[in-house]
Amino acid sequence: MNIVVLVKQVPDTYSERKLSDSDHTLDRESSDAVIDEINERAVEAALQLKEADGDGTTVTVISMGPERATDAVRKALAMGADDAVLLSDDALHGSCAVQTARTLAKVLGTLDGVDLVVTGNESSDGGTSAVPPMLAEILGLPALTHAREIAVDGTTITVRRETDEGVTSLRAELPAVVSVGEKINEPRYPSFKGIMQAKKKPITSLTLADAGVDAGEVGLGNALSQVTGAAPKPPKSGGQKIEDGGDGGAQIAEYLAAEKLI
Amino acid sequence: MAEVLVLVDHFDGDVRKVTYELLTAARALGAPSAVVVGTPGTAGKLADGLKAHGAEKIYVAESEQATEYLAAPEAAVLASLVESVSPAAVLLAASGDGKEIAARLAVRTNSALLSDVVGVGADGVQHSIFGGAFTVDAKGVTDHPVITVRAGSIAIEPTDGAGAEQSVAMPELDPSRQAVVTAREPVVAGDRPELTDASVVVSGGRGMGGAENFGIVEALADSLGAAVGASRAATDAGWYPHQFQVGQTGKTVSPQLYIAAGISGAIQHRAGMQTAKTIIAINKDPEAPIFELADFGLVGDLNTVVPALTEEITKRKG
Ligand SMILES: Cc1cc2nc3c(=O)[nH]c(=O)nc-3n(C[C@H](O)[C@H](O)[C@H](O)COP(=O)(O)OP(=O)(O)OC[C@H]3O[C@@H](n4cnc5c(N)ncnc54)[C@H](O)[C@@H]3O)c2cc1C
Numbered sequence: 001m002n003i004v005v006l007v008k009q010v011p012d013t014y015s016e017r018k019l020s021d022s023d024h025t026l027d028r029e030s031s032d033a034v035i036d037e038i039n040e041r042a043v044e045a046a047l048q049l050k051e052a053d054g055d056g057t058t059v060t061v062i063s064m065g066p067e068r069a070t071d072a073v074r075k076a077l078a079m080g081a082d083d084a085v086l087l088s089d090d091a092l093h094g095s096c097a098v099q100t101a102r103t104l105a106k107v108l109g110t111l112d113g114v115d116l117v118v119t120g121n122e123s124s125d126g127g128t129s130a131v132p133p134m135l136a137e138i139l140g141l142p143a144l145t146h147a148r149e150i151a152v153d154g155t156t157i158t159v160r161r162e163t164d165e166g167v168t169s170l171r172a173e174l175p176a177v178v179s180v181g182e183k184i185n186e187p188r189y190p191s192f193k194g195i196m197q198a199k200k201k202p203i204t205s206l207t208l209a210d211a212g213v214d215a216g217e218v219g220l221g222n223a224l225s226q227v228t229g230a231a232p233k234p235p236k237s238g239g240q241k242i243e244d245g246g247d248g249g250a251q252i253a254e255y256l257a258a259e260k261l262i
Numbered sequence: 263m264a265e266v267l268v269l270v271d272h273f274d275g276d277v278r279k280v281t282y283e284l285l286t287a288a289r290a291l292g293a294p295s296a297v298v299v300g301t302p303g304t305a306g307k308l309a310d311g312l313k314a315h316g317a318e319k320i321y322v323a324e325s326e327q328a329t330e331y332l333a334a335p336e337a338a339v340l341a342s343l344v345e346s347v348s349p350a351a352v353l354l355a356a357s358g359d360g361k362e363i364a365a366r367l368a369v370r371t372n373s374a375l376l377s378d379v380v381g382v383g384a385d386g387v388q389h390s391i392f393g394g395a396f397t398v399d400a401k402g403v404t405d406h407p408v409i410t411v412r413a414g415s416i417a418i419e420p421t422d423g424a425g426a427e428q429s430v431a432m433p434e435l436d437p438s439r440q441a442v443v444t445a446r447e448p449v450v451a452g453d454r455p456e457l458t459d460a461s462v463v464v465s466g467g468r469g470m471g472g473a474e475n476f477g478i479v480e481a482l483a484d485s486l487g488a489a490v491g492a493s494r495a496a497t498d499a500g501w502y503p504h505q506f507q508v509g510q511t512g513k514t515v516s517p518q519l520y521i522a523a524g525i526s527g528a529i530q531h532r533a534g535m536q537t538a539k540t541i542i543a544i545n546k547d548p549e550a551p552i553f554e555l556a557d558f559g560l561v562g563d564l565n566t567v568v569p570a571l572t573e574e575i576t577k578r579k580g
């Protein structure tokens with residue numbers, strides 16, 4: 001089975017995230033960039049399927065992003081993925097979800113015989129959960145989204161899908177797109193050996209032209225939606241903090257009453 | 263006036279409240295047309311509510327296929343309507359299903375996707391991103407932008423609509439290209455208010471120490487008529503169900519009052535609650551970052567403070 005995992009590099013959610021003043025796109029310089037946590041879970045899910053399947057299964061990582069997204073890709077390789085493709089091109093800056101999905105579909109098209117595409121259900125940098133269903137729509141594949149459990153039996157995939165609305169059981173025939181939710185697994189830490197091996201694993205670098213994408217179809221200037229303004233929220237002024245002297249419950253109630261909240 | 267398509271979010275013969283928010287929001291852009299996709303007999307139960315919230319037209323696509331597949335039936339119906347009525351926009355709920363339908367529709371109709379908006383106007387939409395840290399204005403540059411709206415962000419204004427029903431054929435779907443739904447276990451709504459539209463939310467975190475202790479959070483919530491929330495540490499540990507997680511990867515809440523008990527205030531938790539009007543924190547660690555955000559912080563043990571607070575509130579209510 002050929003499994004592809006889509007991995008995105010995002011600003012570390014532990015650091016403050018900003019928008020750039022000039023074009024309101026993500027300010028990638030202001031915070032550390034890491035592999036999105038949900039994509040570590042996607043890689044883990046793919047590796048577990050590979051382990052269940054034995055030899056003959058490969059896990060390929062695909063990422064679209066700036067050159068430094070190589071770090072995110074290496075992390076996935078260190079976890080155990082076999083090889084990777086990185087699409088980097090300045091013209092992609094500011095692409096909207098539709099453009100991103102169309103471009104990723106083209107990159108997928110450069111690989112032969114993909115059976116399963118594994119993604120995160122939502123990226124943490126203002127992600128919209130759009131890329132997985134969009135890819136399915138573009139490629140004409142079934143989408144099994146927000147997976148909490150995945151099982152593959154021959155060419156049939158079943159998923160327990162969990163959203164706020166409830167749990168749904170899904171079944172489809174491969175090839176298919178599956179997106180994983182954050183409760184699916186705990187991603188493994190790369191071992192020292194894994195990190196060393198990852199340095200030698202092949203990463204194919206693509207430009208837009210290599211992927212067969214016209215630069216006039218992507219990027220901020222051609223996006224289907226436009227950001228027209230952005231404003232940070234004014235910081236909240238600090239409140240009061242008191243030590244519990246035994247009547248803490250009553251003190252909170254007092255405050256709530258004074259604020260007319262009870 | 264151009265039509266605005268509103269996909270009706272419904273479950274078990276009832277319209278979900280967010281649909282009425284969408285019908286209200288749609289009026290800023292044109293004449294709202296509700297679109298019902300469901301099994302035969304669905305629209306009849308929903309029509310009165312839709313009319314009372316301003317639906318001028320009700321498009322009805324009823325077929326057994328509607329619940330057999332995920333997102334694709336709704337996307338197909340909406341795509342055919344976008345073609346035939348050329349709406350000013352299509353509005354959907356920013357739920358798991360709504361976002362998925364919207365994504366498919368945007369690709370299929372080559373439309374802008376404006377996701378998880380908190381405001382809709384003639385000039386564009388507003389997003390609240392990074393947990394409310396930024397407000398962003400955006401607009402679609404295509405004819406029929408597809409917009410998903412965050413539940414609880416629009417105040418419902420009922421008004422009479424003509425509600426003229428018109429049936430729409432369910433387009434043929436290729437079963438080999440769909441995920442088949444083999445079972446559904448919907449979340450059953452409890453007696454407490456819905457987390458995303460509760461005016462008071464009481465949340466517990468790792469400091470609760472175990473599932474059994476969530477009882478004291480629930481008791482406090484009930485004394486205030488509040489919803490219960492939880493941090494990821496608590497949902498990961500299995501102490502409280504996943505759908506109650508507040509934060510970046512859980513729900514975003516914006517209540518009048520948020521009480522956090524035994525929650526440290528990690529940036530990803532704050533992302534889901536920092537726009538609450540008043541924040542109260544109970545934590546035994548005076549250095550916990552949640553105190554930076556709290557209007558009133560109490561440094562103490564939640565095991566004594568929370569029950570005492572519940573008792574005090576009950577007493578005051580008489
Ligand atoms: C990509 C990503 C997404 C995430 N998404 C979310 C999310 O959506 N929601 C979320 O909540 N987290 C999320 N997290 C996790 C987040 O980083 C924190 O790990 C989590 O919020 C911690 O939960 P907590 O505050 O309950 O636990 P802790 O950080 O362990 O804090 C427990 C607190 O309880 C206090 N305490 C302990 N005992 C008592 C007592 N008896 N009385 C009073 N106080 C007590 C302690 O002093 C401590 O401050 C995410 C993380 C990542 C990387």
Ligand SMILES: Nc1ncnc2c1ncn2[C@@H]1O[C@H](COP(=O)(O)O)[C@@H](O)[C@H]1O
Pocket residue numbers: 006007008009036038039042062063064065100118119120121122123126127128129130131132
């Ligand atoms: N630029 C990208 N490169 C690779 N994968 C991506 C990219 N953008 C989105 N994805 C994948 O799509 C998932 C959902 O992202 P989103 O639709 O942006 O919320 C992510 O978790 C990734 O798996």
